[in-house]
Structure formats: structure tokens, C-alpha cells
Amino acid sequence: MVYSGPMAARPIASGTISFGLVAIPVKLFSTTESSAKIQLNSIHEKCGTRVRQQFWLPTDEEVVARDDLVRGYEFTKDQYVLFTKDELKSMEVAPTHSIDIKEFVPLVEVDPLYFEKAYYLGPDKGGDKPYKLLAEAMKLTERAAIAKYAARGKDYLVLLRPFEEGLVMQQLKYNDEIRAFADVPMGESEVEDAELALATQIVDQISNDEFIPDMYADGVRAEMLAAIATKVEGQELTISAPVEARAEVIDLMDALKASLASGPGDQHERKSAKKTKAKRSQGKKRARSTK
Numbered sequence: 274m275v276y277s278g279p280m281a282a283r284p285i286a287s288g289t290i291s292f293g294l295v296a297i298p299v300k301l302f303s304t305t306e307s308s309a310k311i312q313l314n315s316i317h318e319k320c321g322t323r324v325r326q327q328f329w330l331p332t333d334e335e336v337v338a339r340d341d342l343v344r345g346y347e348f349t350k351d352q353y354v355l356f357t358k359d360e361l362k363s364m365e366v367a368p369t370h371s372i373d374i375k376e377f378v379p380l381v382e383v384d385p386l387y388f389e390k391a392y393y394l395g396p397d398k399g400g401d402k403p404y405k406l407l408a409e410a411m412k413l414t415e416r417a418a419i420a421k422y423a424a425r426g427k428d429y430l431v432l433l434r435p436f437e438e439g440l441v442m443q444q445l446k447y448n449d450e451i452r453a454f455a456d457v458p459m460g461e462s463e464v465e466d467a468e469l470a471l472a473t474q475i476v477d478q479i480s481n482d483e484f485i486p487d488m489y490a491d492g493v494r495a496e497m498l499a500a501i502a503t504k505v506e507g508q509e510l511t512i513s514a515p516v517e518a519r520a521e522v523i524d525l526m527d528a529l530k531a532s533l534a535s536g537p538g539d540q541h542e543r544k545s546a547k548k549t550k551a552k553r554s555q556g557k558k559r560a561r562s563t564k
Contacts, residue, residue, distance in 0.1 A: 365426030
């Protein structure tokens, strides 16, 4: 068998970026791997059968079929206004799949607090050049596009931002979905100049100029996969007694000085991850050059 390289990503939807008289056909791709998520099902311990969820009506103590259900909004305690399927359907937005750009804003002005799920955007047939032109212009001006996107009956607020050699569409929360930070109790402590100086030294000591994702891994997921493999092989897991964490009250200045004295961590892992990132980038460039 001849290895032909990694399989091309499959689009999950298509759309059109539009602003002014410009229309750029694009395809949407998932940014995540579904295989990375470990799915555990609910199993009846006695017989090993997977259980199914049902809708239970407590007033009549019976199971209700899905076809007998309607949607309702609780406007006061135990009081609901009901909506038929036709009523809900009439309020849905027509799925135009048009990504309608409203304005361009500095990317740094959009707080990640608003970020939801992200999608890769790739050019569709006939859209290669305008797509690349838009991506390069946004990268050069360090701007992102705020747009509206109607799909699946909903009206989404999205942000288009340059990423590597293309674009990412980032779904955003609406402003009324964001709770004000003023709701968070902050206390009345004052920061001393000496404390701030030490804290700044610690930040500088373990700072780097770039984020390398390869340095970090999900330890719980790795442990879960190892446990699954052990179980599949018919072996029993060895369960260690949990270590009780105890909160210690220590002087802030002493803690800062101790942190500073401990010095920076081993940079070997960062250098190794950086090399991996560079090799991956070179591989992508070679793959593009052979197309």
C-alpha cells in the first residue's frame, strides 16, 4: 500500500462571505477531532446492558412518548407558556448560510470572553483568490471581521480572524449573555509596591514569547485511555488512596521569595516542543508546494 499522506478534511457546511459587492464562497471545517473525546455510557451494573433515557411524568407516574411533548417557557414558578412546533418554526431564521460582514475591528479589541466554538474556513470553488486576498489584508491590518451568520434556524454573531494562511470563524456570545465582572466580589486588600515588584519578577522569570500547545497534554484523558486499555485486557485497576490536600496559610512575601528562588523550570521540554512545531510547519509547506 502506498501512503498518500493525511486525508483531507471534509467540510461540514458551505457558505458565502459577503461585504459590499464582494462575495466569497467558502467551506466550513471542524477545528476539533471527535475521536479525542472519551464517551462513557451509562451501563446497568448487574446485567451489563446500556440504559436508555426516558421522559417521566411525575404527576401521572408514567413514561411519556417524545411525540406527546411540546416546548414551554417557565415565566413564573411552575407556570409555562407553551409553543407548538409550527410556532417555533415560524420564529427560526432562514438558513441563508451567508456570513455577512458588518465591520472590521482591531482583533485585540475583541475579548476572548466572547469566544465560543471555532470553525476553519477554506475557499470553495472559484473563491481561492478573493479568500486569500481577504485573509492577507486582515493579517496586514491586524483586524478581524464582525459578521452575522444564519444557520440551523439561529442567528449567530461571529468573528472572522486570520489564522496561519487562512481564516477562522469564531462564534461569539452576544453581550447580554456576558455577566458583568462587577458582580464578582473583590475584597478590599491593597497591593504593596514590594509585593508587586516580586510578583513581576516571577512573571518575567517564567515568561516566553510564544505559546506552544505541544507542551501541554490532558493528563486525565491519558490516564483514562490507559485505564480503558487495562480493562479491555481483562485486568483490574489499582486504585490509590487519594491524597488529602491541606490549605496552608503562609506569608505572601515569603511565598513570592520562595517562588523566585526556585528558578525557572527545565526548558528542555519547551525546546523539544518548539522543534516539533517547526517540523510540522515545514511539513505543511512541503505539502502545499507539491499541490
